Amino acid sequence: MRYFIEKLRCLTRQKPTLLWRDERAAVAVLTAVFLTAFIAFAGAAVDLGILYSARNQLQNTADAAALAGASTMVVSNAAGEAQANYAGAEAEAIEFTQANKMLGDPLIWQTGVDLFEAGLWDHDLDNFTSTGPTADPDDLTAARVTLTRDVETFFARVVGIATVTLSADATAFLGWAGNTPAGEVDLPIALHQDALDDCGQIIRYNSNNTETASWTSFFLPNANNPNISQYITGEEPCPALQVGDDITLNNGVIASLFETLNGRYIQERDGNGEWRVLIPVVDDYSSTNGAVVGFVHFVITEILGPPDKSLSGYMDCQAMIVPDSNNGGADYGTRAGIPSLTN
Numbered sequence: 550m551r552y553f554i555e556k557l558r559c560l561t562r563q564k565p566t567l568l569w570r571d572e573r574a575a576v577a578v579l580t581a582v583f584l585t586a587f588i589a590f591a592g593a594a595v596d597l598g599i600l601y602s603a604r605n606q607l608q609n610t611a612d613a614a615a616l617a618g619a620s621t622m623v624v625s626n627a628a629g630e631a632q633a634n635y636a637g638a639e640a641e642a643i644e645f646t647q648a649n650k651m652l653g654d655p656l657i658w659q660t661g662v663d664l665f666e667a668g669l670w671d672h673d674l675d676n677f678t679s680t681g682p683t684a685d686p687d688d689l690t691a692a693r694v695t696l697t698r699d700v701e702t703f704f705a706r707v708v709g710i711a712t713v714t715l716s717a718d719a720t721a722f723l724g725w726a727g728n729t730p731a732g733e734v735d736l737p738i739a740l741h742q743d744a745l746d747d748c749g750q751i752i753r754y755n756s757n758n759t760e761t762a763s764w765t766s767f768f769l770p771n772a773n774n775p776n777i778s779q780y781i782t783g784e785e786p787c788p789a790l791q792v793g794d795d796i797t798l799n800n801g802v803i804a805s806l807f808e809t810l811n812g813r814y815i816q817e818r819d820g821n822g823e824w825r826v827l828i829p830v831v832d833d834y835s836s837t838n839g840a841v842v843g844f845v846h847f848v849i850t851e852i853l854g855p856p857d858k859s860l861s862g863y864m865d866c867q868a869m870i871v872p873d874s875n876n877g878g879a880d881y882g883t884r885a886g887i888p889s890l891t892n
Contacts, residue, residue, distance in 0.1 A: 727877020
């Protein structure tokens with residue numbers, strides 16, 4: 550009996566020590582688990598941060614390259630007419646790509662991996678159609694750049710993910726002029742939108758309630774002879790305009806204005822008797838005002854003073870670029886000079 554009592558006392562004295570050892574073992578296991586998880590989460594955060602930064606830099610480069618390509622895919626020739634420049638646009642996009650870096654390393658254009666395309670953008674469908682190299686500027690309203698790069702990971706490689714492929718694309722639209730700088734519009738005449746159905750159609754200005762154009766004093770409240778004639782003579786440059794502007798109109802025939810305009814026409818016309826001018830197009834017009842919806846290059850072929858008091862001409866279907874103009878106007882063949890991203 551005494552033996553068993555002593556044994557029990559011995560076991561009782563050892564029990565706290567055994568429990569402490571068990572607790573230390575459990576804490577060590579939990580610490581190892583949590584430390585491993587912490588390292589994994591920290592490593593994932595580092596890799597995700599690197600990938601996020603690389604993706605942003607790649608997207609910014611694609612945006613810049615698309616804008617650069619779009620801004621040069623249609624250029625003006627010596628006569629001011631728009632010309633397709635597909636090869637030049639591609640070269641410009643590549644140059645802008647290689648002027649940038651990703652994670653500190655230069656972005657060298659990778660033929661067969663990186664892609665430049667030019668073609669048509671459909672705003673209604675948000676759709677891009679590549680037309681490829683073309684000599685027709687009307688086939689080029691958008692440029693798209695797609696860049697693809699492999700980014701090495703630091704911590705994910707321990708689970709077998711050594712690289713992550715990133716891709717970025719951007720489409721830039723170069724449409725029709727939605728604004729004009731001061732002095733770019735040539736005459737205080739606004740064409741009515743419903744008169745521009747045919748590129749070769751003769752446009753006439755008269756007072757028989759069948760006129761297809763109006764005099765305009767732009768933002769001056771009175772569209773009278775003094776306010777209009779100063780723009781015809783060039784005494785005052787025509788103001789900057791943009792789509793949506795409400796301008797003052799006069800659909801009457803002011804005989805003295807035709808005389809002033811004819812004097813300017815005689816000075817400006819070419820050997821074929823033609824004078825190409827840039828003028829605004831208006832919709833929702835009345836006898837006193839109208840809203841600008843776009844711009845057109847109009848070729849004046851004849852001006853008749855009293856008693857006829859009319860001018861004739863036609864819409865120039867050869868695309869022309871308005872320098873320093875943004876997108877936003879209706880399609881009257883007058884191209885913008887500055888593209889914008891579609892997304």
